[in-house]
Amino acid sequence: MSVLVDALPTLDRLEDPQLQDDLAQFRTGAIAWMNSGIGGGALAQLGQAAYYPALLLPAAVLSGITWWWGPALLLISIGIRIGTEREVIGFERLQTAHRAATRRTRAWGELIAGRRDAKEVRVFALGDWLLERSDEAQAERLAAFLAKRQAMVRTQAGRFAVCLAVVVAVELTVAGAGLAGAVPLGRIATVLGAATAMIGAGFGLGSALSIEAALPMVGALDRMRARAAQDKGRRPAALEGAAAARPPRIRFHAVRFGYPGAPREVLHGVDLELVPGEVLAVVGVNGAGKTTLTKLLAGLYEPTGGRVTVEGTRVQELPQTWWRRQVHAVFQDFAHLEMSAADNIRIAAAEAGDAQVRRAAALVGADTLIDSLPHGWETILARGYTGGVELSGGQWQRIALARAALAAEHGARVLVLDEPTANLDIRAELAAYEQIVAARGTATVVLISHRLSTVRKADRIVVLDGGRITESGTHEHLLAAGGTYAEMFTLQAAQFDQTQPTPAVPEATR
Numbered sequence: 001m002s003v004l005v006d007a008l009p010t011l012d013r014l015e016d017p018q019l020q021d022d023l024a025q026f027r028t029g030a031i032a033w034m035n036s037g038i039g040g041g042a043l044a045q046l047g048q049a050a051y052y053p054a055l056l057l058p059a060a061v062l063s064g065i066t067w068w069w070g071p072a073l074l075l076i077s078i079g080i081r082i083g084t085e086r087e088v089i090g091f092e093r094l095q096t097a098h099r100a101a102t103r104r105t106r107a108w109g110e111l112i113a114g115r116r117d118a119k120e121v122r123v124f125a126l127g128d129w130l131l132e133r134s135d136e137a138q139a140e141r142l143a144a145f146l147a148k149r150q151a152m153v154r155t156q157a158g159r160f161a162v163c164l165a166v167v168v169a170v171e172l173t174v175a176g177a178g179l180a181g182a183v184p185l186g187r188i189a190t191v192l193g194a195a196t197a198m199i200g201a202g203f204g205l206g207s208a209l210s211i212e213a214a215l216p217m218v219g220a221l222d223r224m225r226a227r228a229a230q231d232k233g234r235r236p237a238a239l240e241g242a243a244a245a246r247p248p249r250i251r252f253h254a255v256r257f258g259y260p261g262a263p264r265e266v267l268h269g270v271d272l273e274l275v276p277g278e279v280l281a282v283v284g285v286n287g288a289g290k291t292t293l294t295k296l297l298a299g300l301y302e303p304t305g306g307r308v309t310v311e312g313t314r315v316q317e318l319p320q321t322w323w324r325r326q327v328h329a330v331f332q333d334f335a336h337l338e339m340s341a342a343d344n345i346r347i348a349a350a351e352a353g354d355a356q357v358r359r360a361a362a363l364v365g366a367d368t369l370i371d372s373l374p375h376g377w378e379t380i381l382a383r384g385y386t387g388g389v390e391l392s393g394g395q396w397q398r399i400a401l402a403r404a405a406l407a408a409e410h411g412a413r414v415l416v417l418d419e420p421t422a423n424l425d426i427r428a429e430l431a432a433y434e435q436i437v438a439a440r441g442t443a444t445v446v447l448i449s450h451r452l453s454t455v456r457k458a459d460r461i462v463v464l465d466g467g468r469i470t471e472s473g474t475h476e477h478l479l480a481a482g483g484t485y486a487e488m489f490t491l492q493a494a495q496f497d498q499t500q501p502t503p504a505v506p507e508a509t510r
């Protein structure tokens with residue numbers, strides 16, 4: 001999965017329901033396949049194929065008593081095999097058709113028993129409610145499977161009854177003939193064995209059908225491969241390996257963007273130039289599209305209109321390995337990895353040695369925190385491991401900032417920091433901001449923050465409003481302009497000055 005994520009040109013591929021269904025199909029199919037052993041189905045099919053010619057002998061034995069018994073039992077045996085094969089394929093198709101519902105029920109299961117949302121589930125006492133919803137979802141999904149299984153059981157029971165009747169009829173007839181002295185006793189035994197073997201061949205399919213059962217998984221794998229091949233062809237490798245000596249010039253040209261399947265666009269024509277080496281703050285109300293803007297910058301999504309260019313080349317046309325090295329992003333929901341503290345920082349530059357990791361941590365004050373952990377730098381940052389520790393929100397944020405510091409040291413030329421200090425105490429925030437500003441010049445820093453006291457020190461501030469950049473300038477410039485930024489800043493400042501009444505909104509902003 002991670003390899004796949006890495007290979008995708010943009011992340012909207014991951015939001016494609018067909019891909020998610022294919023992945024789920026592949027996972028369950030692969031597990032089923034591994035249980036029966038790779039190639040087990042093919043071997044069983046070979047065995048089955050060899051078994052049928054071998055049935056000619058019992059067929060001949062049966063035809064020796066009554067000529068049509070041999071061909072009749074052979075036909076019955078083959079008919080059972082074909083019928084069962086079709087049923088297995090039909091059941092697998094039904095499972096494929098319900099893949100999305102299966103994923104949903106799995107998500108309910110993870111909520112009920114998983115660690116990720118355990119706090120909310122407990123605090124809101126959601127257990128019974130979730131269980132009820134999960135049961136409903138399961139019941140809905142399983143109803144279709146149950147109906148199909150019941151139909152299969154009925155058909156198989158019918159087949160079994162017919163076969164039993166045929167075998168009993170043959171046996172009684174041969175036994176009667178034996179009693180009448182028409183057939184020697186030794187031959188009776190051979191005939192009875194032959195009849196049972198022929199019918200049994202039809203039922204004795206076992207793992208021979210695992211090939212049919214695996215067909216949807218093979219289909220899913222083929223589709224994923226086809227997508228991967230398509231994506232590979234989209235990536236030119238012209239600049240591969242070239243390291244940027246300085247922050248690149250990045251431009252948003254009339255960029256429009258809407259998430260796949262979403263009814264509305266988030267960005268409606270953003271024009272923005274990032275001056276190399278500047279600290280640019282992006283502000284705006286919740287949902288204005290600030291994070292989305294940085295996702296386009298990082299190449300995680302492709303604009304639906306307009307272009308994002310780096311030194312004149314569209315981001316999508318850049319060699320992705322090169323571009324990923326240039327950009328380091330700390331998103332609001334940055335990864336909390338179940339790894340050691342050192343590795344949690346090292347992921348920003350896999351080649352970094354211990355000393356470099358420690359230096360990066362020290363820059364943002366994460367070193368003393370890590371030194372105090374039970375196993376120091378090797379402490380796993382997750383509960384559920386011996387000596388594992390869960391960090392606080394602010395402590396995790398220091399780890400994320402240490403990643404950014406390490407990335408900057410290892411050649412990242414664009415640092416995207418989305419609310420990087422929201423959980424830090426004031427002293428830590430100031431220290432972190434010092435480090436952010438220190439990166440100025442060697443990297444372009446894009447800072448998103450609702451704390452305008454932090455933002456004010458940026459080289460330039462842009463306001464994103466209604467999907468467009470509506471204001472751009474220094475703090476002083478924007479304050480004097482009396483626009484949206486001035487209004488937001490004045491409101492925040494008033495929160496800290498309890499002695500003054502909330503100021504009136506400047507005339508110009510009305």
Ligand SMILES: Nc1ncnc2c1ncn2[C@@H]1O[C@H](COP(=O)(O)OP(=O)(O)OP(=O)(O)O)[C@@H](O)[C@H]1O
Nearest residue numbers: 259260262266284285286287288289290291292293
């Ligand atoms: N993966 C996604 N799929 C669909 N819609 C999304 C996705 N991510 C964000 N959105 C939507 O895009 C819009 C902009 O979201 P974005 O996160 O860019 O806003 P923001 O300005 O960073 O907000 P905030 O200040 O709350 O962090 C929102 O309406 C959000 O619901």
